[in-house]
Amino acid sequence: MxxxxxxxxxxxxxxxxxxxxxxxRKSLGRLLRHKEMMFAIISGVLMLAGWGFGSWSQVLSIILYIAAYAIGGFMKAKEGLETLFKERDLDVNLLMIAAALGAASIGYWNEGAMLIFIFALSGALESFASEQSLRDISALIALRxxxxxxxxxxxxxxxxxxxxxxxxxxxxxxxxxxxxxxxxxxxxxxxxxxxxxxxxxxxxxxxxxxxxxxxxxxxxxxxxxxxxxxxxxxxxxxxxxxEQAQNEAPQTQRFIKRLEGLYAKGVVITTVALIVLAPLLLDWSWSFTFYKAMVFLVVASPCALVSSVMPAILSAMSKSARKGVLFKGGAHMDHLGGAKAVAFDKTGTLTAGEPIVTELYVTEKYDRLDVLAACASAENLSQHPLARAIVRKAEEEGVILQGADDLKALPGWGIEASIGGVIWRIGKADENDPELPSVLRERLQKLAEEGNTVSVIQQGEEYAGIIALRDHVRPQSKVAIQRLHDMGIVTVMLTGDRSGTAEAIAREAGIDLVYSDLLPQDKVKYISELREAYGNVVMVGDGVNDAPALAAATVGIAMGGGGSGAALDVADVVLMNDNLERVAETIGLARRARVITKQNLVFAGAVILLLISSNFIQGIPLPLGVVGHEGSTILVILNGLRLLR
Structure with a gap:
């Protein structure tokens, strides 16, 4: 080397x-250079120019309006026609283009151009919002x-x-x-x-x-x-x-997408019926009827409803990505917002996965440092986590290690080695061993109740002491659990460790429910029971044995820093920095995204109903219908983008 x-x-x-x-670069600069936004702005400028030249040259005014229609409506018309011919379905794009052309056909060039401009502006803003929301995630690909x-x-x-x-x-x-x-x-x-x-x-x-x-x-x-x-x-x-996250939409958005085609067809049928039947049944003039129909076509279109969900979800995903929390799809953000219980694996998740020596207790006959030196010398060649913990403890206390001779494993119990010509053994503690001194037995029982793994130490055939080790709780685990409790979420531990250790760790971390001595299939069983009891259940884990439970949970969260490949593959969310405090923080963000989505849906629906009823009861001018409908679309998009702050 x-x-x-x-x-x-x-x-x-x-x-x-x-x-x-x-x-x-700054977001505003990117927004102004965005292709759809440039087309929308040019369309708006042409609309204003057409209105300004209207009193001077009607022909020039109409030419400018046609240019505004073409530039502002080209991309939306293309999207609508692709949906019509490829998917055999109608969407909101064709409704808006039809309404604008209908307005122009009865002489309302300015209103139609305004509709095209605001529709193009809201579409550009939504497209930019989606790109901006995914920018923090997608920028990773540039570093491939x-x-x-x-x-x-x-x-x-x-x-x-x-x-x-x-x-x-x-x-x-x-x-x-x-x-x-x-x-x-x-x-x-x-x-x-x-x-x-x-x-x-x-x-x-x-x-x-x-x-x-x-x-x-x-x-x-x-x-x-x-x-x-x-x-x-x-x-x-x-x-x-x-790539998976960019292609997966939450359930609410999928429902709205399915509804959009049916809704658009209903609006078209109602518009045609209004044009045909109103003059016959209500004695309206044809021009008045057509104008009413065009206003209805504008205000009844579901633009705001369609834009109510994804900007909020994508903004929340982007904000999470900046903090090292990656989602595999928007659906998981939606599900996380409804979490009622969070289950944790113990080792490597709530705990650091690295045991430490909590106590070395020796009988009066032996010197503590001599016993520690003998244990560490015997364990020095082993890569077992408990052995490495004993060696680290000796190094921390400045103990000098010696060479170990005749080292051999004692299957099912421990190890034996000759240290300085003296035989030492370290192995599994048995509190029922009649040879074990009562002082060590009492201490062993107390340490075991506190969740320690306890080994006995023998010199020859004589007991010299006991050594206790325990995996330590991550510093942020207590804070993370408390934050979940503050949010009204039940916390659960699922572990393959024995009950004494699991109970001790759970008490220290503040866990509500503990299930111990579990095999991987047992964890899946308890996840299923938790889902029946609480609905949306989140599982947080890091190991191969957690993979089935991660897959069975409503949302599986894997520890990305030290997690296994299997856990990362099946998880829906990955904590790249292994910070458990991000669990509660991300659930809180998901809840906010849910609230904003509901606000948007209620607001958009209310505006549509208000504008439709106003059109038939009182009568509203087409420009007001355009501003009301498209303005509501812009407002729900901006409301969703609040989560980027």
Whole structure:
């Protein structure tokens, strides 16, 4: 490795590898450059010009109005015709174009142009809102790594990321995008992980640390060993989630979309019936009837209803993405807003997944540090989490480890080793062992009740003490659980751990219900029971054994930082930074999105009913109908965008 480093110059920039895109411009600038918005503005300018020239040249005025119709209505007419001929259905676009042309046919050129302008403006605003809402998620795709500098015996070569295999070594120069998931084998740097975890501050990384594809290297050069093929990286999974999220709409939106075609047909039939029957039954003149019909066609169209849901949902998804919470679709945001219970896995979710030594208790005959040194020396070669915890404890207390001879496993119990010529054994505690001193038995029982895993320590055939270990609760778990309680949500723990440990962790974290000693299929069973009792149930987990429960829950949330691939694949939502406090925060955001959606639907429906009734009872001018209907559409879109703040 050192030889390779010496022969490889490192430049501050590389023309071959992808680099981060330019800083995002202000939203207003993007809005003004948006194609649909430009067409809408030009249409509005032409409308005003046609109105201004009306008193000077009627022909020029009409030409300007026709241009306003063509520029403002082209894209909407195209969408409407595609729906008509490809899907054999009507939509709101054709209704609006028909209303504008109808207004022009009876001499109301300005009103028709105004309808086209405001309709194009609201459509452009909704389209921009959708793009803006997904921008924080979709920007990830722009950072997709395509090339990598592979290091081998022949030196350095530029290869496609897809050609990298597990175990290959790649060089990442300063300021470049890391091309693969891997382990740092040489070098150190501060890594910008915002694309993966949502962290705003770069994270210092050094030898042995994990790095992720799609994150940005800082000032130091890194040699990274590939640990995952290109299609299996966390970044690739995130992109797959983004693509799925862009294509999946919430249930309310799907219902409205299905309703739109039926509603549009009903409006057309009613309009035709009004034109044909009103002169016969109500003795209206043909021109008066046609004008009333055009007003009805405008005010009855479901533009505002169609725009009531997605801007709010997409805004909430975008805001979540900025904080490291990724959704696989808008439907999951909708379901999350109705959550009544949240179930958690224990190890790696509520707890850190790394046990620590909570107590080492020895009999009067032995020195505590000597016993700790013997235990750590015997466990030093093991990679078991409990063994590593004992070694860490010895290192923290400055204990010097010795070599272990004749190390052997005692199946079903523990290990045995010779330390300095003395036999030491560490293994499973049995409080019913008659040889166990009463002082150790009492202490063992107390520690077990507190949720500790307790092992006994023997020197030869004599008991020297006991050592207790326990996985510790994540610092944010208590806060996260309390926030859920404040929202009226029931919290549940589903764990395969034994009941004593589970109860102790649950008490510390503040969990309401505990189910322990569970196999993966048992977790699915309890999720089903919780759904019957509470309706919408959320499951939060990180391991392979949590995958069935994540899939069975109304919404499955996986821990993205340390979660297994299986958990990430089946989950509906991923916490990229493993911050449990985001669970309550995201549920709160989903609830706000639900409230805003309901506000929009009620407001849009009320405006439509008010305008329809006013048209037949009192009579309203076409310009007022246009402003009222399209204005309500713009208002519901802007109301949904409030969540972006």
């Amino acid at each position: 050192q030889a390779i480093q010496k022969t490889m110059p490192v430049k501050q920039n590389s023309a071959n590898l992808p680099t981060p895109g330019p800083r995002r 790594p395509e090339k990598a500098l592979k290091v081998d015996d022949n030196g350095v070569s530029l290869v496609n990321v897809e050609e990298l295999a597990v175990g290959d070594l790649v060089l990442v120069k300063p300021g470049e995008v890391i091309p693969t998931d891997g382990l740092i084998r040489s070098g150190s740097s501060a890594i910008d992980q915002a694309t993966i975890t949502g962290e705003s501050i770069p994270v210092d990384k050094a030898l042995g640390d994990d790095v992720y594809a799609g994150t940005i290297n800082g000032e130091g050069a890194l040699y990274v060993e590939v640990t995952s093929p290109a299609e299996g990286t966390l970044f690739s999974k995130i992109i797959a989630m983004v």
